[in-house]
Amino acid sequence: MRVAVVGKGGAGKSVIAGTLARLLARRGRRVLALDSDLMPGLAYSLGADPPAMPPLLDAAEKGEDGRWRLKKGIGPVRAVRRYATPAPDGVLLLQLGKPAADGLPPIMGSLNAFYKVVHRIRGADAFRDWDIVADLPAGPRQTAFDWAPYADVFLVVVEPMWKSALTARRVARIARAQGRAMVLPVANKVTGGADSQRVEEMLGEPLFASLPADEAVAEADRLGVPLIDRAPSSPAARAIEAMLEALGREQTPAR
């Protein structure tokens, strides 16, 4: 499956994406995890050592026309083989990387290379059997600019509050307008059934899944370790696992 996790800042995108990626890998799938956030968080949720420099900087060059392009010989396969970071359970993590104190201009090559690589992954035969789990930055920007063209599912993460619900509505509307993927709203940090119902009212549509507010998630994040290593049988981890089962059923409908 090819999943892009989107939603408001702090909704729980990285925790959910990291846990899904690890669970898929443990089931024997080849998993590519993608983090296109300029403030990357997925490495911590996966348990990978984040690279010091944006790795794809080395993959990009400027052509005579002044536009960025991938260096000769670097396609999606080589980009992943060369520039992805290994994470536990055999997951590979490709991240855009973050700017240093001198801001965005020095890493524009990495930004452009990442965008080009994900667009070429979409049709690449070599990745046909891979699962992809992407952690997109907060808000609607990257969904609107087509940063997850490979996705067949958008998981829209919503907390039980208005700012989060309005963001989710906006992101879901944009992803549906692209018309390529299933768009599934997922409530996170939910305490009780009334919360889920409130989220459905704010969204105006039913939820695909509800994940509980769980101190184990916050604790794992404070320690900087993956939820799945720290508390694999916590309520939140189990709920993410149940959501993964449901996603599997969604993608292979019973005949």
Place this chain on the structure above:
Amino acid sequence: MKIAVAGKGGSGKTTVSGTLARALARSGHSVLALDADANPMLGISLGVGPEETDRLLAVRQGVDAGETPHEPTTEGMVEAFGTRAPDGIRLVVASRIDSVAPGCQ
């Protein structure tokens, strides 16, 4: 004074901005609250209300749609696009991403 609030996703930027603006307004300052997030939610923290915040006209989209003429001065922009928020605050939303867009950024 002019204050910019920045930080990680979900760290509390909008909550801090909205509360600062209200506190300043209550202590007698004239306050312009500027939402520079393309996913603008400052209206909620200021007390404008969720559905109203979702509908606020953004400068960028307003000018692009030609609904409001481009204003050459800051005061003109605030006049044309500002919304009233509680405690006499003027709220201006810079831009809102609401649909599929071309290009990569």
